[in-house]
Amino acid sequence: MEAPIRAREALGFILFSLLFSICRSSSLNHLLISNAERRIDLSSHIVKVYLTLKVENAGSTPTSEVLLSFPPTQADHLATVEALVTKGKRKKTTLVRLDVKATELPDAPNDAKYFTIYLANPLKSGESTTIEVLYLLTHSQEPFPAEIAQSESQLVYYRDSALILSPYHIKQQTTFIKTPSTKVESFTRVEPSNRAGTEIKYGPYEDHPPYSFSPILIHFENNSPFAVVEELVREVEISHWGNLQVTEQYTLVHAGARHKGVFSRVDYQSRPTLNGASSLRYLLARLPPRVHSVYYRDEIGNISSSHLRTDSRKSELEIEPRYPLFGGWKATFVIGYGLPLQDFLFETSDDRRYLNFTFGCPLLETVVDKLTVKVVLPEGSKDPSAVVPFPVEQHLETKYSYLDVVGRTVVVMEKKNLVPAHNSHFQVYYTFKPIFMLAEPLMLASAFFLFFVACVAYLHIDLSIRK
């Protein structure tokens, strides 16, 4: 039903892109890609694409900007783009990260989206360099059939182009696609293409003009659970008494093929490999070392199925949802833990303090659709500012916790479409006077004092009217 429509769309896309490739204004064509290799890893539900581009400056002027382009359907699911360049020769090679920024071009053909890579050293005329690009796609494998029974395995579609979409002329290109198992129902043939084991090879293709596109569709088995956190709220509360309390609220969903019909516990327990192969049985969260007081619960109480392993470098929390998650099933839960403050809070030279903490979701192999990180600063802190390595939406809130009078400042950061690669550190800077730490104990002490004074007064004062 759906496939012909898709094919028609794709056909239209090719026509358009060809049209545009002819009449596009060419400030870009002085660069060309002499060799491109693309490796697409489909083994989990997060699609990892490694792109090796050998870029050559065929123009006359030096340039330091290289453009990457993505079709709009992919651009929506693009979680992260990284570019690296190798430096040094032979054995002493080191990888240097390059700046990548999303760019809008006014005459983008067919709404293609662009990213600009800024080279460290401008590429002079006639020179060439090799850039390694890694980008991750989420929600890019569509389950087909969309509903499966317990004993069936999960089959998915992956759509891409056999040719790399690029604003530059590509002399030679090859694409390798790695599937999770040898079970591939079908794949679009664009000669020369062949399949061996878990790998499908497209190419090599020679001399394709800019914006060449050739849609391919791969239908294969992927039984890895599609763990998607629809919404995650992480709250990091700083207490200057020495504790950092983290609370994470998850809304987890299995985004794979929907479960249909009977759920039979007999089959599920007796033949776990054949039954519910794609079900989500447990999750692994990687927490910082020296974690303490870990809890795992939901709206209706504690969930008893979790294990914590700690060593000096990391802590691993293995959690099982209350029930195995089949396609389309949901679970919400909360994980909370405490951490020693000295591992995460530091002082700058100008007497400010800053929290250094990881941004993303600690669960492995999980996509987060929407993440909200809230950093609750202690009462009385001022001038908060956050430094995050990627663009996020920010605003401030106020929260009232135990014995608060003026409330605590909360720095809220929001970001959509995250993958584990986003687990980098961010910093929140603020100023705080240690005297505020004494406010709450003093309040408690004075309350008790007043209570005793009231008791003494009550015992010594005669309130009766009668004499």
Added chain:
Amino acid sequence: MATMPASASDLLKSFKLKTKQQELLIRVSILCLVYILAFITRLFSVLRYESMIHEFDPYFNYRTTLYLTENGFYDFWNWFDYESWYPLGRIVGGTLYPGLMVTAVLIYRILRFLRFAVHIREVCVLTAPFFASNTTLVAYFFGKEIWDSGAGLVAAILIAVCPGYISRSVAGSYDNEGVAIFALLFTFYVFVKAVNTGSLAWSLASAFGYFYMVSAWGGYVFIINLIPLYVLVLLITGRYSMRLYVAYNCMYILGMLLAMQIRFVGFQHVQSGEHMAAMGVFFLMQVFYFLDWVKHMLSDTKLFQAFLRITVTSAVAVGGIALGLGMVSGYISPWTGRFYSLLDPTYAKDHIPIIASVSEHQPTAWSSFMFDFHILLFLFPAGLYFCFKRLSDATIFIVMYGLTSMYFAGVMVRLILVATPAVCLISAIAVSATVKNLTVLLRSKNKVVQTGSTKGSGGSKSSSKALLDQSQPFQKNGAIALLFGAFYLLSRYATHCTWVTSEAYSSPSIVLAARGAHGNRVIFDDYREAYFWLRQNTPQDAKVMSWWDYGYQITAMGNRTVIVDNNTWNNTHIATVGRAMSSYEDEAIEIIRSLDVDYVLVVFGGVTGYSSDDINKFLWMVRIGGGVFPVIKEPDYLVNGEYRVDKGAAPKMLNCLIYDRARGVEIGNKDVKLEHLEEAFTTSNWIVRIYRVKPPNNRW
């Protein structure tokens, strides 16, 4: 504390504490310790499991409390709940006692105001222990009022750990009884105080206490019948006084008006047969007062006698006629079934199976008396003896309270709770009076050593020790032996109470724990697994059919609509479900479709050996179903009058729906094929199984 030698008492003198102050200090610190003890002894379940709500009914209370915190009081009062009793719904605001929820929300608001960022669940979990602590204080003052402060202290200690009370007030047992026992005892205490002083203020306080009790628990009927009975007894025994007149009239009129403000109670105080005794006694009081006045005016005794006869006869006649007219015209409703079943324990079994089906409505076994009261059972008669020896208005009250509540406790297991405070108070009198008598005996011979120390019963323990090396007469030896015996018994009581609390009353019943093969603790969390699955993975408007026990939990934790729940107000509806459960699948599906059910939830203990599953409750489904639909006959499900679930089970039994559901892969009838239902979810230990109702086949 008081076993200090002479040198220490010199030291004490330097602190300038007078004996009275010392006594106060000891009393206050004992009370504080008892207060804390009463709270922490109820925390076993929180420490062992987690801070969670227990059992079935508390989940409804928790859900309504949540609603109250989120939507405010007016919405709560007008709340029509679509999620229960589908398709009928339930007017929650008008069919519950709001006292508990309002109390919890009030505590929650106060804590929030003081900037304690607690969750409402924590408040709900700890409400019962908190009120239990308050009850110990009331028990102290009550004991002080009817006997002396020593008896008060002993009463506070006894009630703090008494298993009969702990059973309904452990942390997490967020039920009406938790606050109601406090309200009950408070009302009684303040009323006795009002009778003793004749003070309008105390009487007013008792009216408000009564109001709180009415708002909290249906057991207020006990107060409104016991107090008139008590007044009647005082009238008959010639103890009528102005104090009694003031106390009762003020309490009755104001209490009645206040109680009418509770929607669920409404005009019952003037319309229901259960409340008529109080009104009768009220009019009787007026007649008495009138007669008193006439007696005062008339000097002639003979004339007064004649007048008395005429007045009493006509008053009784007028009252009888009014009652008869009210009954006939239907203005005064007759007694309800629950009330009858209290007076006649066999009534429920014959007429209302739904009441009889609840295990806590069964007549009490002797063992559970022993279990819940332990030595108090023996101290109770002794205390009654002391009360009769020193008869006063207050002791008459406690004797009447003790005797009536003891009777009711014998009729219904759950009413042990009501008897507990009385038993504790009367036993405390026995303990206190005995110990006091014994120590007085010891002290009287040695006035030289112990001069004028009038410490409370707590202090009197000491003197026996200090006097051991004196020359002893036989009597003193006996007294010491008896004292030690008493302390031994009391310590056994404390041990027993701790053991019972820890072993029997501190499991949340929603989470089951067992010992694994290697002695490790295995937790079966299947109920919550199933409810959470319902909550997350079924359509928002899905209707779930289960036996009524699980109704409250499904709505509270699963957040889904149920057909019947633990508020058993509609017997027919429950019977319909019972009928569906006990019919052949083909017949059942008709009923299920007519009720628009999407999921059927059954509890199945076959794999884990969990005994209180739906098969065990099955006979009650049959009985309740049979009570309304004569199609269902109990003997069809029995073999030779026995209830069997194995291969020898009756043929009708083997084919009915519940059997399919609950014993799907078990003995008796294997390879069950279901035509209209399909398994939707089964929990990891197989305890809860949920079936989806298949849509009917398309007709062409």
